[in-house]
Amino acid sequence: MKDSRSLSADKQVSWLLFRIGAVVALCVALWFATWVMDRASIKLAWFAYAWTYGFFVNAIPVVMVFLLLLALFNRALLAFIVTLLLTLALYAINFLKLKYLRIPVTFSDVYVLGNLHVATLKLLLDYVKAWQLAAVLLAAAGIGAVLAWLEHGFFRRRSVTRAAVALVAAGGLVSAGAGVGWVGRIYAYDPLRVAPYAPVLTQAHAGLISSILSADAMRRYTANAPVDVAAANAFLAMATPPVASLAPAAGVVRPDIVVIQSESFFDPGILKDLANTDATLPNLHRALAAGVGGTMDPPTFGGSTLRTEFEVLTGVPMAAYPQVEFPYLQIVQPVIPGFVRILRGDGYDAVAIHPNHRTFWNRDVAFKEIGFQRFISKSDFPADARRDGWYLSDEALTDQVIATLDKASAPTLVFAISIEAHGPYLDDPVDDPARRAAIPLPDGLHGNAALEYRNYMYHIQNADRQMGRLWQFLVKRGRPFLLVFYGDHLPALTHVYAQTGFDDGQPGPDQFVPWFIVGTGVEPRTLHIESWMLGSDILRMAGVPLSPYYQQVARAQSALAAKPDAQQQDAIQQGVNALAQMHLRGTVDALVARDDAAGRNNAHVAAER
Amino acid sequence: MRWVRLVLVCLPALGGCSHFGNDMLQITPATFSDCQGANIVVHVKWDATSVVKSGGVQLFVYKPGRQPELWAQAPAKGEADTGQWAADGMTVTLVDDRGKLLATRTLQSTACPVTSG
Numbered sequence: 001m002k003d004s005r006s007l008s009a010d011k012q013v014s015w016l017l018f019r020i021g022a023v024v025a026l027c028v029a030l031w032f033a034t035w036v037m038d039r040a041s042i043k044l045a046w047f048a049y050a051w052t053y054g055f056f057v058n059a060i061p062v063v064m065v066f067l068l069l070l071a072l073f074n075r076a077l078l079a080f081i082v083t084l085l086l087t088l089a090l091y092a093i094n095f096l097k098l099k100y101l102r103i104p105v106t107f108s109d110v111y112v113l114g115n116l117h118v119a120t121l122k123l124l125l126d127y128v129k130a131w132q133l134a135a136v137l138l139a140a141a142g143i144g145a146v147l148a149w150l151e152h153g154f155f156r157r158r159s160v161t162r163a164a165v166a167l168v169a170a171g172g173l174v175s176a177g178a179g180v181g182w183v184g185r186i187y188a189y190d191p192l193r194v195a196p197y198a199p200v201l202t203q204a205h206a207g208l209i210s211s212i213l214s215a216d217a218m219r220r221y222t223a224n225a226p227v228d229v230a231a232a233n234a235f236l237a238m239a240t241p242p243v244a245s246l247a248p249a250a251g252v253v254r255p256d257i258v259v260i261q262s263e264s265f266f267d268p269g270i271l272k273d274l275a276n277t278d279a280t281l282p283n284l285h286r287a288l289a290a291g292v293g294g295t296m297d298p299p300t301f302g303g304s305t306l307r308t309e310f311e312v313l314t315g316v317p318m319a320a321y322p323q324v325e326f327p328y329l330q331i332v333q334p335v336i337p338g339f340v341r342i343l344r345g346d347g348y349d350a351v352a353i354h355p356n357h358r359t360f361w362n363r364d365v366a367f368k369e370i371g372f373q374r375f376i377s378k379s380d381f382p383a384d385a386r387r388d389g390w391y392l393s394d395e396a397l398t399d400q401v402i403a404t405l406d407k408a409s410a411p412t413l414v415f416a417i418s419i420e421a422h423g424p425y426l427d428d429p430v431d432d433p434a435r436r437a438a439i440p441l442p443d444g445l446h447g448n449a450a451l452e453y454r455n456y457m458y459h460i461q462n463a464d465r466q467m468g469r470l471w472q473f474l475v476k477r478g479r480p481f482l483l484v485f486y487g488d489h490l491p492a493l494t495h496v497y498a499q500t501g502f503d504d505g506q507p508g509p510d511q512f513v514p515w516f517i518v519g520t521g522v523e524p525r526t527l528h529i530e531s532w533m534l535g536s537d538i539l540r541m542a543g544v545p546l547s548p549y550y551q552q553v554a555r556a557q558s559a560l561a562a563k564p565d566a567q568q569q570d571a572i573q574q575g576v577n578a579l580a581q582m583h584l585r586g587t588v589d590a591l592v593a594r595d596d597a598a599g600r601n602n603a604h605v606a607a608e609r
Numbered sequence: 610m611r612w613v614r615l616v617l618v619c620l621p622a623l624g625g626c627s628h629f630g631n632d633m634l635q636i637t638p639a640t641f642s643d644c645q646g647a648n649i650v651v652h653v654k655w656d657a658t659s660v661v662k663s664g665g666v667q668l669f670v671y672k673p674g675r676q677p678e679l680w681a682q683a684p685a686k687g688e689a690d691t692g693q694w695a696a697d698g699m700t701v702t703l704v705d706d707r708g709k710l711l712a713t714r715t716l717q718s719t720a721c722p723v724t725s726g
Contacts, residue, residue: 039715042674044700045631048715098674193720195697200674204698204715 019154023070026080027063033084034059037091038207042098042200049205053191058207060186062087064172071166076154078147085140094208103359104199104208107216107332176213184217196326197361218330222321223585228578235552235575236592238568240559243551246292246540254347254411255480255520255542258401258470261309262394262463263421264456265487266513273442273500280439280461283468284514287485292541293516294526296534301509302492306361309417309488311532313370314338315553316584320577328366337583339535339550340413341371346544349373349410353400354417355381355392372415376400388431389459391419394466402473421459423492428455442500449495456491471518480520482541486534487513517541532580533557548592549583552576633657634703634712643697643721651695654688655703657711661685664706673698 035055036046049055062083069079094105155162176183192206192214202211267284269277278285287293298308299318307318310327315338324330335341340350351374358364358377367375378392385396401416426448430436436458441450467485474481490508497508504511515534522541529537536553539546546554556576560569582588637652657666665684669677670691680701681689697718703711 043671043677044673044698045713045715048698048700049717104674190720200672201698204673 019076022076023067026076027066030062030066030080030083030087031059034062034087034209035207037087038203038209041091041095041208042104042203044204052193052205054193054206054210057186057192058210061173061176061209061213064169064176067165068169068173070154071162071169073148074153074155074162075148075151077151078144081140081143081147091208098200103364104203105212106199106365107212107219179213179217179220183213184221187214187217189214189218196329199359199362215329215332218324219332222324222330223333225321225323225581227581228574231571231574232578232582234571235556235579238559238571238575240555241562243554243558244561246537253480254544255482256405256408256411256474257343257348257413257482257484257538257542258405258474259312259413259415259484259538260401260467260470260486261305261312261415261417262460262467262485262487263305263418264423264489264491265421265460265463266490266511268442268453268457268460270503270511271442271496271500272503273444280457281464283464283471284485284516287467287471287483287516287518288514288526290524291516291518291522292525292527292537293514293518295512295528296486296515297512297528297530298487298489299531300489301511302489305417305488306363306366308486308531310366311530312486312534313340313415314584315532315535315550316580317530317532317573317577319573320580326361328362331584332362332365333369333584335586336366336369336371337547337549337586337589338370339539340415342539342544342547342550343413343542344371344373347411348413349408350413350415351376351404352415352417353397353404354378354419355385355397355400356417356419376404386431388420388462389428389455390424391422393431394418394420394459394463398466398470401470405474405477417488418463421456421463421491423456425452425455425491425493426495427451428458430455430458432458445496445499447495449493449499452493452495456493456496474519482517482519482522482538484515484517484534484538486515486531489513527561529557530560532576548589549579552579552588552592631712631714633659634701634714636701636714636716638716639714640717640719641697642719648693648696650693651691651699651716652688653691653701655683655712656686657703657705658685660711661705666706666711667704669702669704670695671700672696673700677702 035050035058038058039046039048065086066079066083069082070076073079073082090105097103097105187206187210192202192210194206194211194214195201199211202214206214267277267281268274299311300307304325306326306328310316310331311318314336318324318327321327321331344350350372352363352367352372353376354360354363355378358375358379364375364377381392381396381400385399386393388395397416397418397420401414404414405412436454439454439457439461441453445453467483471483474483490511490513502508502511512528515529517537519541527537533553533556536546536550536557539550540554553576556572559572564572579588579592633656635654637654638649641649653668655666655668665682667679668681668683670680671677680691683689695716698715700713700715702713705711
């Protein structure tokens with residue numbers, strides 16, 4: 001570019017406009033190039049979802065990088081090419097990660113960068129051709145050197161504009177990295193159309209960079225949510241009934257623990273026009289009579305399985321995080337405490353099994369954080385694993401649970417999540433239509449409601465049958481065991497609920513799912529619980545010492561079982577919510593334990609930042 | 610002003626890139642509402658006769674980020690319906706018999722507006 005000092009005033013104005021135009025054109029080019037690279041990395045049509053909200057916000061950080069480099073290098077084309085190469089590198093990594101790991105780049109990858117060492121670099125380099133990478137880097141360095149030499153300075157010496165551009169761009173990038181307020185507002189879930197169950201679909205809607213910034217903003221918001229310290233103190237100071245003893249199952253020998261989270265499983269006997277399900281779900285009723293169990297209040301209705309799953313695995317009520325709809329995406333940290341990690345510390349192996357895609361609901365990431373050593377997902381099931389209806393069957397899942405236990409050499413926790421009974425229920429390609437057609441209907445159910453009911457019952461009868469099969473296997477196996485079973489939520493049987501209500505006259509979201517624990521040394525007992533209490537019950541029945549947080553969960557369970565008045569119930573729930581937030585931050589156990597060691601009857605909690 | 614004019618000309622041209630080479634492949638509908646449910650039937654129409662003089666074409670389908678799966682081997686011109694499995698982000702590619710990519714189309718969805726009451 002020319003030296004503008006020798007030009008007339010008119011030409012200086014034209015020259016200025018030319019330079020501004022050039023920068024705008026390069027920014028626009030980056031905007032489009034970023035979107036095309038984004039599409040290419042997930043193999044979509046080049047301009048799929050162009051002109052959407054995601055398209056417009058996805059490249060904002062890229063443009064900021066360009067402006068920062070422009071100010072630093074003082075060379076427009078050089079800054080453009082370096083920015084383009086950096087963006088290309090991000091999308092190449094995304095492409096490779098999807099190819100090999102089937103998950104896109106996420107902000108969790110920052111943890112990998114934080115622990116980068118030679119072995120990691122070597123492993124990563126195995127996925128690219130080193131000579132190609134070296135050639136690209138050399139070519140880039142060569143082009144950069146030539147451009148730096150040929151291209152004239154973009155700004156004048158001691159230019160105030162240059163400093164301002166650098167400050168604005170650097171400020172924007174730093175605040176984006178720090179996840180400050182504006183990031184969360186621009187990269188919000190709804191306008192981006194985040195699909196929490198499918199990270200690649202989110203990228204399709206919003207672009208990779210938007211997806212990363214959106215998830216990061218929500219993670220930071222959650223991590224920094226204010227803690228109601230007064231509520232925690234009030235609960236710790238509260239006089240509560242003693243925690244009921246749940247007899248250890250097997251003395252010094254740790255039982256194997258199998259937890260079945262059964263998709264959409266509820267007892268249709270609570271429907272108004274159905275007497276009971278003793279004959280149709282025989283194993284459920286046998287288990288409820290033989291073990292500890294009853295009804296459980298899940299934090300969701302009709303879907304969003306991961307909310308119940310998160311409560312069970314972590315002991316954290318979703319009520320502690322009212323802004324969080326999808327905990328596996330919005331609560332992301334290297335270590336998520338819960339009963340799985342406590343069992344690991346007690347010598348257990350921990351395996352999760354789910355016959356669906358491993359990235360669904362971000363489970364592949366979440367399960368590592370929660371402490372599972374292995375996650376067996378759909379791609380690990382045999383190619384001929386049995387399907388029934390839309391999904392892999394409960395029979396195939398039970399086969400995997402049994403195979404996992406057969407190979408176990410240490411006390412083992414198996415957390416199995418079924419999928420067979422997932423909707424839709426109107427048009428369901430079941431294996432045995434004749435059996436479905438023979439399922440008796442509650443009085444008055446007809447049309448779509450009858451279709452829904454029969455398809456649903458067909459699948460939960462399979463769930464009941466497979467649960468009975470697993471129970472029998474565990475008994476015959478001869479090792480101490482606990483079999484834990486619960487439904488994750490009521491199904492969305494829209495037509496059924498419209499035609500027949502519930503026995504108690506309350507709507508579907510106020511209904512409960514069944515749960516039970518049967519196994520070695522378990523005495524029958526009926527309990528109503530919230531799903532965040534289940535982990536504490538499992539630990540107590542397995543004879544594994546409770547962490548200070550789970551001791552407080554057990555206290556809350558005991559206090560709520562005594563049916564306190566509404567005001568006290570609220571105080572207990574608020575106290576647990578506050579303690580749960582501290583539990584996730586890793587601060588509650590030490591505080592409660594320290595107060596216990598000091599001999600105080602009621603622990604108090606120090607102020608949280 | 611030249612630059613402004615240039616940008617004004619280039620922007621629509623870049624937008625038009627979405628159709629570059631893609632006229633050989635059409636999907637109907639190209640966009641559907643989430644209110645219609647997760648899966649729909651899509652009508653796929655292709656015409657590669659301008660570049661494929663002899664032999665046929667292949668059509669692949671895949672979800673975003675997944676491996677393409679062969680859906681159809683067909684003459685250079687034709688049309689077919691998918692089953693009720695076409696979903697948001699599903700991409701169809703048209704490939705000639707030497708494996709050269711001729712066109713790509715992605716099925717898009719629009720958000721289902723939330724209605725009160």
